[in-house]
Amino acid sequence: MVIVDEMSMVDAALMNALLKAIPVGVRLILVGDADQLPSVGAGDVLRDIISSNTLRVVRLDEIFRQAQSSMIVTNAHRINLGSAPLLDVPGSDFLFEDVASQDRILERILQVCTRPGEVLATSEPLLDVQVLAPMKKGVLGVYNINAKLQAALNPPAPHKKEHISGDSIFREGDRIMQMKNNYKVEWRRRLPNGTSEDGTGAFNGDLGTIHQIHETDRSLSVIFDDDRLAVFDYTHLDELELAYCISIHKSQGSEFPIVILPMFGAASPMMTRNLLYTAITRAKRQVVCIGRRDALMSMVSNNRTDRRYTALCYRLSELKELGV
DSSP: OEEESSGGGOOHHHHHHHHHHSOTTOOEEEOOOTTSOOOSSSOOHHHHHHHHTOSOOOOOOOOOSSOTTOHHHHHHHHHHTTOOOOOOOTTOSEEEEEOOSHHHHHHHHHHHHHSHHHHSSOSOHHHHEEEEESOSSSTTSHHHHHHHHHHHHSOOOTTOOEEEETTEEEETTOEEEEOSOEEEEEEEEEOTTSOEEEEEEEOTTOEEEEEEEETTTTEEEEEETTSOEEEEEGGGGGGEEEOSEEEHHHHTTOOEEEEEEEEOOOOOTTSOHHHHHHHHTTEEEEEEEEEOHHHHHHHHHOOOOOOOOOSHHHHHHHHHHTTO
16 A cells, blocks of 8 residues: 655656556555645646546545634635635634734744744744745745844854855754755664664755754754754755745645744735645644735635646546546
8 A cells, every 4th residue: 555645746747657666456545635735846636636536535524733623724714715714813823913014024023933922822933933935035035034033033142153055044053944855864863762763865845953063074963853863064055945934835745833924915826825725724733924914815815726737637537438
């Protein structure tokens, strides 16, 4: 049996390679949410399979990430249906702060993250809070928010070593993300029984914290969130990026205790309902939206999805009619 999770992220080429690698007779189970963002690569495999009505589809409607009474769950369903989310429910785990300008939104994000007890349901913002941004550039883009949060949450200090790599400053204590698969990097993880295990590989989307910077060896060590300790030579630092803020696309497949979302009025076809749905469903404990109410409602109303002209749905239906 082979089980594929986060199937909406699988493109046509990867699915083709998977099917070629699986022996005839092996059961294949695909798990995913077709309402999230489609794959970066070509195709819309999961949606096409479901739409073809050729394979058995089971819909899971019991929520385990949050309580059934959670406003995160309620608003995720409402957004998915194109209805306005409920934003003013007292004591809710879905908070909305109405802030007008992009500069003020950024300022408020910094305030919320540096004063966690006031709004956030945590005293450990570095570990529990993930800011998700729709865009990479601009005042409220990933790059700028990362620079501001790094300065606020992990400022320079005499005891912290740092290293400049390209346009990035990496500092001991920084949150980082692995941006591409590296099958060769070695890691070690200490186990609860006092022993350790060794392995290789750091993969696209892995999150961690810079543990030490080794100037003599020209390397830095990262403790990933699953406790793997890996050492990266300076020549491989292009694989790492700061991760106080990450893009919503990069967050797909992950979950975080608390998610903060900047909401601003960027007129873009990219600001879609499924982007918003993907973002808020990353949160387990709390969602905090900061920005313009009209920007939020514009995303809810924008059900535009990139039309992907594939023949997969048609071909599957055709094969079923032929009895194949």
